[in-house]
Amino acid sequence: MHAPVCQQESKMENFFEFVISPSLKEQLSCAGFMKPTPVQAAAIPPGVEGKDILATAQTGTGKTLAFLIPILERLLRDGTDGVAALVLVPTRELAMQVAAQHDALRGRKLPVAALIVGGLSEYHQREALRRGSRVVVATPGRLEDFLDRALIQFNKLKVLVLDEADRMLDMGFRPAILRIVAALPKERQTLCFSATMEGDTARLVKDYTKNPVRLTFGSTLKPSENVRLQAFEAAAEGKPETLRRLLNNETGQCLVFARTKRGAEKIANHLNREGIQSAVIHGDRSQSQRTAALSGFQKGRYRVLVATDLASRGIHVENIAHVINYDLPEVAENFIHRVGRTGRAGNRGTASTLFVRGQRSDLSQLERQLGVHLERMQLEGLPHEDVRRMIREIPRSQSGRKPSIVQLPGEVLQLQMD
Numbered sequence: 004m005h006a007p008v009c010q011q012e013s014k015m016e017n018f019f020e021f022v023i024s025p026s027l028k029e030q031l032s033c034a035g036f037m038k039p040t041p042v043q044a045a046a047i048p049p050g051v052e053g054k055d056i057l058a059t060a061q062t063g064t065g066k067t068l069a070f071l072i073p074i075l076e077r078l079l080r081d082g083t084d085g086v087a088a089l090v091l092v093p094t095r096e097l098a099m100q101v102a103a104q105h106d107a108l109r110g111r112k113l114p115v116a117a118l119i120v121g122g123l124s125e126y127h128q129r130e131a132l133r134r135g136s137r138v139v140v141a142t143p144g145r146l147e148d149f150l151d152r153a154l155i156q157f158n159k160l161k162v163l164v165l166d167e168a169d170r171m172l173d174m175g176f177r178p179a180i181l182r183i184v185a186a187l188p189k190e191r192q193t194l195c196f197s198a199t200m201e202g203d204t205a206r207l208v209k210d211y212t213k214n215p216v217r218l219t220f221g222s223t224l225k226p227s228e229n230v231r232l233q234a235f236e237a238a239a240e241g242k243p244e245t246l247r248r249l250l251n252n253e254t255g256q257c258l259v260f261a262r263t264k265r266g267a268e269k270i271a272n273h274l275n276r277e278g279i280q281s282a283v284i285h286g287d288r289s290q291s292q293r294t295a296a297l298s299g300f301q302k303g304r305y306r307v308l309v310a311t312d313l314a315s316r317g318i319h320v321e322n323i324a325h326v327i328n329y330d331l332p333e334v335a336e337n338f339i340h341r342v343g344r345t346g347r348a349g350n351r352g353t354a355s356t357l358f359v360r361g362q363r364s365d366l367s368q369l370e371r372q373l374g375v376h377l378e379r380m381q382l383e384g385l386p387h388e389d390v391r392r393m394i395r396e397i398p399r400s401q402s403g404r405k406p407s408i409v410q411l412p413g414e415v416l417q418l419q420m421d
Contacts, residue, residue, distance in 0.1 A: 009141075010237050013129050015083045016038060016039075016044075017037060017039075018031045018032070018036055018037060018038070018039055019032075019113040021039075021047055021048065021051070021072070022048070022051060022320055023047075023051060023072065024076060024079050026079065026110055027072065027075055027076060027079060027108070027110075028111075030108045030109070030110050032070075032107065034107055034108060036068065038069075038298060039065070039066070039218055040064055040065035040069075041057065042060050042064040042065050042066055042069050042218065042220055042355050043065045043068050043069045043072075043232065045218050045220075046058055046066075046069035046070070046073075046074060047068075047069060047072050048071030049168075049216045050069070050070065050072070050192075050194060051072070051073045051076050051077075052079075053192050054068075054192070054214075054215070054216050055192060055193045055194070055212040055213055055214065055215035055216070055286075056193075056194045056195065056196075056212075056215055056216050056217040056218065057195050057200060057208060057212060057215045057216070057217050057218070058112075058145075058194075058196045058197070058219075058220075059197060059198070059199065059200045059218065059219045059220070060196070060218070060220040061325070062217075064220060064347075066166065066196045067100070067101055067104050067166075067243075068104070069137055069196070070090070070126060070164045070166070070194045070196065071101070071104060071105055071108065072108075072394070073087045073162070073192075073194070074090075074105075074109055074138060074162055074164070074418075075088075075105070075134065075139045077161060077162060078113055078137050078138070079113070079393065081114060081161070083159065083160075084135055084137075085137070085156070085158070085159030085160075086117075086132075086136065086137060086138070086155065086156070086157055086159060086160055087138070087159060087160060087161045087162065088137065088138045088139070088160070088161065088163075088164070088283065089138075089139050089141065089146075089157065089160060089162070089163050089164065089165065089183075089187070090138065090139070090140045090164040090166060091138065091141060091142070091143055091146070091163075091165050091166065091171065091180065092141075092143070092166045092167060092171075093107070093142065093143075093166075093167050093170040093176070094142065094294065095097070095120040095121065095123070095142060095293075096124055096291060096294075096297055096318065097117060097166070097167070098119075098120045098140045098141060098142055098227075098259070099118060099120070099294070101116075102115075102116040102118045102140040102141045103183065105140070106140045113137060114134060114135050114136050114137060115131060115136060116131075116136055116137075116138040116140050117131035117136035117138070117139045117140070118131070118140055118141075119140070119141035119145050119146050119155075120141060120142045120145050121142065121144060121145045121147055121290075122290030124289060131153060132154070135199075136278065139155070140249060140312070142176075142180035143176040143180050143337055144176065144179055146179070147179040147182055147183060147184055147396050148230050148306045150183065150330065151185055151285070157186055157187050157188065157290070158188065159188075160187050160188055160191055161190055161191055162190060162191060162192045162193075162194065163184070163187060163192070163193045163194070163211070164193075164194045164195075164196070164197045164207065165180075165196070165197075165211075165382070166196050166390065167195070167196065167197065167198070168195050168197040168204050168207065168208065169197045169199045169200075169204045169381050170198070172203050172204060177203070177207065178228045180207065184211060186277070188381065190267050192211075193208075193211050193212045193215075193328060195208045195211070195212065195215075198339070198340070199363075211229045212293055226245075226338075226339060226342045226343065226346075226354065226373075226375060226412060227342075227343065227346045227347075227352075229244070229346035229349065229351050229352060230345055230346035230351075230352045230353065230354050231352070231353045231354070231378075232342070232354050232356075232376070232377045232378065233353070233354070233355050233374060233377060233378045233379075234355070234356045234357075234358060234366060234377040234378070234379055234380065235249070235357050235359065235379075235381070235382065236358055236359070236363070236379070236381075237357055237358075238359065238360075239292075241330065243270075243273055243326060243383060245260065245328060245357055246270070246274075246329060246357065247274070247277055247279070247380070248382050249325070249327055249355055250274070250279055250306075250307060250327075251279075252382075253324055253325045253353075253355050255306075255322065255323070255324025255325060256300065256303070256306055256307070256320070256322065256323050256324055256325075257306065257307045257308075257323070257324065257325040257326070257327060257342075258307075258308050258310065258318065258320075258323050258325070258326045258327070258343050258344050258345070259281075259307060259308070259309045259310070259326075259327045260310060260311070260312065260326070260328050260329060260330065261309060261310070261311060261326070261330050262308075262311070262312075262330035262331075262332070262333065263311065263330075264285040264286060264287050264311055265304035265310050266329070266330065267283050267284075267285050267309045268283055268285075268369070270329060271283035271285075271307075271309040273305055274309070278306055279306065280297035280304070280305050280306050280307065281305055281306070281307040281309060282295075282297075282299050282300055282307070282308050282309070283296060283308070283309045283310070283335060284296045284297060284308060284309070284310045284318070285311040286311065287296070296308065297318065299319075300320060301320050306311075307337055308320075308392075309329075310339045312332065312340070312341070314335075318344060318346070321347060322347075322350065323345045323352065324345065324352060324353065324357065325345060325346050325352070325353045325354070326341055326352065326353070326354040326355070327354075327355045327357070327358040328341060328342075328344050328354070328355065329354075329357055329358060329366055330363055331356065331358060331366065331369070332355075332369075335369055335372045335373050338369060339373070341354070348388050355360070355380075356377055360373040
């Protein structure tokens with residue numbers, strides 16, 4: 004592999020400035036795409052020229068269009084049949100959204116994309132191939148199964164896309180990816196997009212690209228500067244109330260992260276009992292349940308979506324106003340992926356993290372590891388955990404009852420004794 008070409012700046016201010024077909028420009032305009040993001044502005048021109056690309060960028064930077072536009076332009080220029088492009092992604096939800104984006108821009112000249120993922124009807128997936136889909140969007144496991152059964156041919160493939168390559172490796176798809184790529188023509192264009200491009204990811208793509216254009220946008224180990232980071236300390240029993248208050252103070256859509264599947268279910272059930280329309284998505288939910296939850300959230304039927312880290316990688320919803328970490332993430336990388344769901348494509352966002360007294364050092368370690376600062380906040384009317392702890396240590400009154408907290412006007416808290 005030759006040394007990669009580094010390219011980060013582009014003066015493209017409008018999609019109409021790209022050297023692409025008028026019909027594709029019209030489809031972009033009809034879909035409401037006018038100004039490209041920095042990733043799109045830098046990746047689309049070399050992509051349209053047929054160059055390989057290695058792009059490192061944060062979540063929410065517009066990577067999907069950055070590879071779809073070069074694919075669509077190639078298909079419009081090349082009228083031959085057969086599968087011409089393969090997009091590999093880590094999750095079903097992401098595959099469904101990429102396919103939907105393709106179909107929204109393909110116009111009348113191109114067939115729908117074939118979606119090859121687990122948990123959905125195999126008949127419809129095979130039918131799309133039979134009807135001549137030019138683009139296949141797939142997860143590695145299901146596509147490997149199709150290859151084993153000779154249900155798909157890639158002899159006419161021109162473009163391979165590895166989207167969220169690092170995440171596919173994290174999920175154990177390396178053997179499947181190696182087998183899939185071995186079945187592809189060696190003469191092809193390869194576009195790789197990843198949050199990180201180190202270690203296993205770098206080794207994986209090393210032999211798959213030729214003289215690639217190397218794109219790097221900001222730090223992928225830090226949250227976007229468009230996201231306000233804040234933290235709220237709460238007693239364990241006070242976290243549900245803190246969450247409710249945060250949601251009631253927010254008018255936009257909110258994404259809440261829980262560490263466990265059981266915890267996600269419990270949070271969603273609590274919010275629905277409180278009258279806050281919420282859906283839940285995690286690994287134990289069926290595909291139809293996950294699809295319904297995500298669709299309902301996208302369409303505004305649910306104002307809140309509660310998710311676990313694994314399921315969240317398939318969540319690509321625009322205009323999420325607030326991400327709330329109900330539980331601290333197990334690893335720092337998950338914090339980046341969580342808060343990356345807001346503040347996307349130049350928009351502003353807020354990310355709140357809840358923690359208990361015993362997690363103060365964990366939160367500080369997270370900040371040091373990522374080189375960020377979470378502003379410590381206190382909701383009006385909710386006493387700090389230190390105050391709650393002091394009250395718990397006060398002896399009971401003669402009646403045997405513990406003191407209670409009474410909120411007076413302003414910031415005054417009064418202890419109420421019998």
